[in-house]
Amino acid sequence: MTTAQNETPFVIDLPSGATLHPLVLPARADAGRDGALLAYADVRNRCLEEASGRDDDAFSAEELLPLLTSDSHTTRRQWRILHGERTVGVVVFTVLHDDGGATAVSVISVLKQAQGRGIGTAVAAHLEHLARTEGVRTLQVWTEHVPTEDPVLVPPTGFGSIPRDHTSRFLLAQGWTLEQVDRVSEYRWSTGDDQMPALRAQYETAQAAATGYRVVQWLLPTPDERLAGYAWMKSRMSTDAPDADMGSPEETWDADRVREQDERWLDMGYTVQVTAAEHIATGELCAYNELSLKGADDSVTEQNDTLVLAEHRGHRLGLLVKTAGLLSWHEGHPRSTRVITYNAEENRPMLSINEQIGFVPIGYGGAWKKALA
Template identity: 30%
Template sequence: MAKDVRIEQLWIPDSLDAPDAADFLAAVEVGRKVRMQTWGSDDLAYTPLEKLLELADPYERQVILVAKVDGEIVGAVDIALPLTDNLDLAEFTLDILPEFQRQGVGRQLLQAAEHLARSEGRTLILVDTNHPGASLHEFEKAQLVPGSGQGFVPLESREVEFARKTGYTLQHIEQFSSCALPLDTKLVADLQAEAEEANNGRYRLHHWTDRCPDEWLEAVAVLENLAGAAVDPSLETPIEQGMVFDGGILREAEEVTIAQGRRTVVTAVEHLASGSLVGLTTISVLAHRPDVVFQDDTLVLQEHRGNKLGLLIKVANMERLTEQFPDARVIYTWNAPENRYLLTVNQQLGFTTAGVTGIWQKELPSLKASVS
């Protein structure tokens, strides 16, 4: 057991060179070291500036609690509180330095985070555990399968053991994949030919970066609402239920993203006969990490599937990404394991499985319930 663990709320500085920024920098470094331990690289870690920019998100309030031992930050929990929808929800990201794991630090931080979430009226907690591909083979015999969907997390891993002991239930799995950039030129030509043969000139691609053209704004809002309306296994990174988009909200979201310094590369597909947008795919480029990019939602309307439109728009968007952001060397994505369609498309593009993320849930009694 770690002695004398102090839990306190992290002060968020105005800038990274402010005299009071030391704790913030130390907390971000804890996150980086944990990702190095898990994935063997810091591709998925925030830079301090990226984290500072993210904390200004108007759709989500973030509170960070830290654990200190002898005055040094050895763990942190990021508590994300949605402000426009899912108002009963809090999402935790818990990071403990490798040398302080299994010493009770994580449990103390988690309890403090749950207490804070309850005081904010949040009763549904989500937390994730991350498992690199190598660990899945190592633990193949003992698997924990989620309540819904497919896939598994390794039952005997430290993270799974901790989540179960602290009262969390595994809800679902997301498969985590990566692909090296740029794509091979011959591969691109072959895949484009395959997709174009299947859709037979019935569709047209449209591209934009950062801001959607006015003419497609409402059509994109409709697609985003369809993406959020149900957890559809054909979706890549489905939007959490609750947010209803219109053109105005989409414009606001674009401005928030731009203010954070992030770039968004989009390819949409129009059905020529009806003149309507029937699919889109989005890639996000971070402000201060141009070598690592993230595949966001990919959606093709049900009635237009079977025409290789997912392949068509993803190949085109990855090519545009490389043209506009030549420093990008790797793209990451998360998919539900039951999403065979997009997993197959990703495999064709050269994505390989890097691991899985387990999404865990816990329902807290509300403060009102516990008072009565």
């Protein structure tokens, strides 16, 4: 994995006596000994929990280090917002190379106790100046929200809504537009095995409809014989999944990029299972589902990508790979009793499969864009 090229560590003065400090990443995985990264991880986790009401995405400093490190497809930079010696916010700026650096993900997270002082606005101005200087034309960010009494915002797609809360008001004031709403869904395993017969029955229904296909599975790292097919499906994920008007760049995947992704997952301490559908006549991989677990076996499971290639739809392959994946995953990780997944609200086919399996909505998120003049 490529080591990030850290920005020259200069300090920027912000309102209310706050300062912005580049995060210089340590070179080794024993990053927990680094005070700056420890503080960054702690505040990042607290900001996410304040935004979502959940701690599912919390990372230790050691786990976070691979996620913050640049690779051949991204340039990643981070900062801490300090008030005195205390870290009160974190900042992420990730330039995507798939479209030549024209798109970047820009995240500003400030603890509630430090909000309302103009700090976020000043950081946003710095990031936009940096983006324009580097040729970035579009900024993106994904936000999470807990229910509030605020009025709601509906994206141009017409599907779903999020509250016009502090985060939404901040982005709107900065000229961002809400393009899409994501649903956060959860599947809970009961203490007994009463769910297994129903899940197996759904798998068998999907299997009967998927004539000419078979299920194949592997744990990361991806076996050599699956690299090309998996890479092709990952490429299609960036073009076939609903993206509203976000304009996310098309991703080009090959075997090396899959290996690089696998390395990052494993360095972060994840166990990842891929369940795919193979077209028997051609040997083509044409649908896949990813399940991942970080740390202890009783941690939350994440259902990541699920995709059925357009030319193979209509055979219940989405239900096939999801149910096959959950069945085998639960056998191997019975203490992980919750599965979390994200889907665009307009992605009715995938939401319908999740609802049929037993996923229920627990939260919503926003996909935002800002076009730079």
